[in-house]
Amino acid sequence: xxxxxxxxxxxxxxxxxxxxxxxxxxxxxxxxxxxxxxxxxxxxxxxxxxxxxxxxxxxxxxxxxxxxxxxxxxxxxxxxxxxxxxxxxxxxxxxxxxxxxxxxxxxxxxxxxxxxxxxxxxxxxxxxxxxxxxxxxxxxxxxxxxxxxxxxxxxxxxxxxxxxxxxxxxxxxxxxxxxxxxxxxxxxxxxxxxxxxxxxxxxxxxxxxxxxxxxxxxxxxxxxxxxxxxxxxxxxxxxxxxxxxxxxxxxxxxxxxxxxxxxxxxxxxxxxxxxxxxxxxxxxxxxxxxxxxxxxxxxxxxxxxxxxxxxxxxxxxxxxxxxxxx
Amino acid sequence: xxxxxxxxxxxxxxxxxxxxxxxxxxxxxxxxxxxxxxxxxxxxxxxxxxxxxxxxxxxxxxxxxxxxxxxxxxxxxxxxxxxxxxxxxxxxxxxxxxxxxxxxxxxxxxxxxxxxxxxxxxxxxxxxxxxxxxxxxxxxxxxxxxxxxxxxxxxxxxxxxxxxxxxxxxxxxxxxxxxxxxxxxxxxxxxxxxxxxxxxxxxxxxxxxxxxxxxxxxxxxxxxxxxxxxxxxxxxxxxxxxxxxxxxxxxxxxxxxxxxxxxxxxxxxxxxxxxxxxxxxxxxxxxxxxxxxxxxxxxxxxxxxxxxxxxxxxxxxxxxxxxxxx
Numbered sequence: 001x002x003x004x005x006x007x008x009x010x011x012x013x014x015x016x017x018x019x020x021x022x023x024x025x026x027x028x029x030x031x032x033x034x035x036x037x038x039x040x041x042x043x044x045x046x047x048x049x050x051x052x053x054x055x056x057x058x059x060x061x062x063x064x065x066x067x068x069x070x071x072x073x074x075x076x077x078x079x080x081x082x083x084x085x086x087x088x089x090x091x092x093x094x095x096x097x098x099x100x101x102x103x104x105x106x107x108x109x110x111x112x113x114x115x116x117x118x119x120x121x122x123x124x125x126x127x128x129x130x131x132x133x134x135x136x137x138x139x140x141x142x143x144x145x146x147x148x149x150x151x152x153x154x155x156x157x158x159x160x161x162x163x164x165x166x167x168x169x170x171x172x173x174x175x176x177x178x179x180x181x182x183x184x185x186x187x188x189x190x191x192x193x194x195x196x197x198x199x200x201x202x203x204x205x206x207x208x209x210x211x212x213x214x215x216x217x218x219x220x221x222x223x224x225x226x227x228x229x230x231x232x233x234x235x236x237x238x239x240x241x242x243x244x245x246x247x248x249x250x251x252x253x254x255x256x257x258x259x260x261x262x263x264x265x266x267x268x269x270x271x272x273x274x275x276x277x278x279x280x281x282x283x284x285x286x287x288x289x290x291x292x293x294x295x296x297x298x299x300x301x302x303x304x305x306x307x308x309x310x311x312x313x314x315x316x317x318x319x320x321x322x323x324x325x326x
Numbered sequence: 327x328x329x330x331x332x333x334x335x336x337x338x339x340x341x342x343x344x345x346x347x348x349x350x351x352x353x354x355x356x357x358x359x360x361x362x363x364x365x366x367x368x369x370x371x372x373x374x375x376x377x378x379x380x381x382x383x384x385x386x387x388x389x390x391x392x393x394x395x396x397x398x399x400x401x402x403x404x405x406x407x408x409x410x411x412x413x414x415x416x417x418x419x420x421x422x423x424x425x426x427x428x429x430x431x432x433x434x435x436x437x438x439x440x441x442x443x444x445x446x447x448x449x450x451x452x453x454x455x456x457x458x459x460x461x462x463x464x465x466x467x468x469x470x471x472x473x474x475x476x477x478x479x480x481x482x483x484x485x486x487x488x489x490x491x492x493x494x495x496x497x498x499x500x501x502x503x504x505x506x507x508x509x510x511x512x513x514x515x516x517x518x519x520x521x522x523x524x525x526x527x528x529x530x531x532x533x534x535x536x537x538x539x540x541x542x543x544x545x546x547x548x549x550x551x552x553x554x555x556x557x558x559x560x561x562x563x564x565x566x567x568x569x570x571x572x573x574x575x576x577x578x579x580x581x582x583x584x585x586x587x588x589x590x591x592x593x594x595x596x597x598x599x600x601x602x603x604x605x606x607x608x609x610x611x612x613x614x615x616x617x618x619x620x621x622x623x624x625x626x627x628x629x630x631x632x633x634x635x636x637x638x639x640x641x642x643x644x645x646x647x648x649x650x651x652x
Contacts, residue, residue, distance in 0.1 A: 030404035031369035043357035050452035078356035089374040126376035131457035
């Protein structure tokens, strides 16, 4: 059994994973030394996952290890960046070897899938939390920001929205699935525990989309970030927001509109596309085999206007906020 | 009073601090976009500070804000890197406006002093902890690593060693200071709460020192990291390890040798210099006005040999480790 933080690093983190050519010095010194390719800028992001807040306190170590990196990769995806390096600051209440084994295995599984190298980190004792910092590459001058949406642009989302929220409700046993829908139930749980960062899509829509964000706090809150940064408003048709088959089946137990607009944690992309680029978008999403759905339009008039069956609707709560007191 | 994580970011973090030319896109998007200067590599490091572990649970917010960045800057110093960017992942149990004001003010005070820009971060709810990720620049091919020490190299430390440990004992009221030594007492407390990263020294000894590390876990533990990475041993004369006047005065209440070798948190540099470069070192430390002291020698024979008044001594405990069970 590892006896110290240095043993933990050696046993579970220093020697797993891949080695990139742009890392002259990796784990094991005061700093890592990294080399950014010519003509490229860095895109960096950091996210912390706290036990009981971002994942259930009894979540599996492997799901935590996966998700800690996945949610950060999603930020690179929303920027259109190519993943490169990651650092991991892990705060643990105790040394638990099976936990560390499962956590690190899942972490490296997703790191390797996206050719990321773990280049450093920190292991400390305290209440379980995980801070991950990711770096990716962007051609200088490129990159999907939040501030480029313009009146007339169409609003798109990838995949289905609200499934992570459905997965959480399922995990918390707050909804009852028909027994024969085992597969759909598994899909919803999977969407909550194992969101897939939309890296290929993000990279592909650079130069086509005028703005982008990943859906982490809830579609309404995240789209609002685009609207505020771009100084405009939007009209969204709730009936056009794509939902999964599982969601439709459980319709009678759910407030679907609230769930899709407020639940968050989907890590799909929400992005805007000028009308001139719609054909190009459709061409490339066909190539990638990624489903994207048009859900509304950017307009000059500020605010987010929601329509359902041609009627304006108001939703009570707009997305997850750690300190929201309402 | 700020109502949400976005309010906190806006009020305390997004608009303070300086703007660097190499940050095309800072706080407020999914990623920051950063530009590394030509012919330079990045040096990156991350450290987490947990309440009750890395700082006393009742420490002042300003001291925490200062120290969270200082200990990370110390890693850049130990690499000889020039500070550039920082991200901050802050986990807070509640919104406490005066606390946030003091924390952020002290954080930006030190960030500005070293021309660092805060380029991103995350604010989450949970037990108080702070994860900081710093990036600095190094000429490609340069940089002070831990693995370059060779038999015959002399071992140096900057400043005085053990004062942060003395400061902690003082903070915890475990030692009694003579009343007239108020200034020395303040110095020790200051060394614990407000360590000064040795950035100028680190940058200056690039090309002169053969290896370097910052003293964070205790001189013995940190020097051992150099010895392991460099596959060699060392002999240190405990009598030559420089201590402060305060430490000498309190001699009768302290096990000074244990304190200097094991206490950690000093954030001085420990580095090795080939004999040929000793003159160059002395020249540049005179120029910088930094005290450095030779404390021993690298040798082929593995292990760390400690001498005091010509006699070999053994110390019971070697440095701080979060999970050490001894």
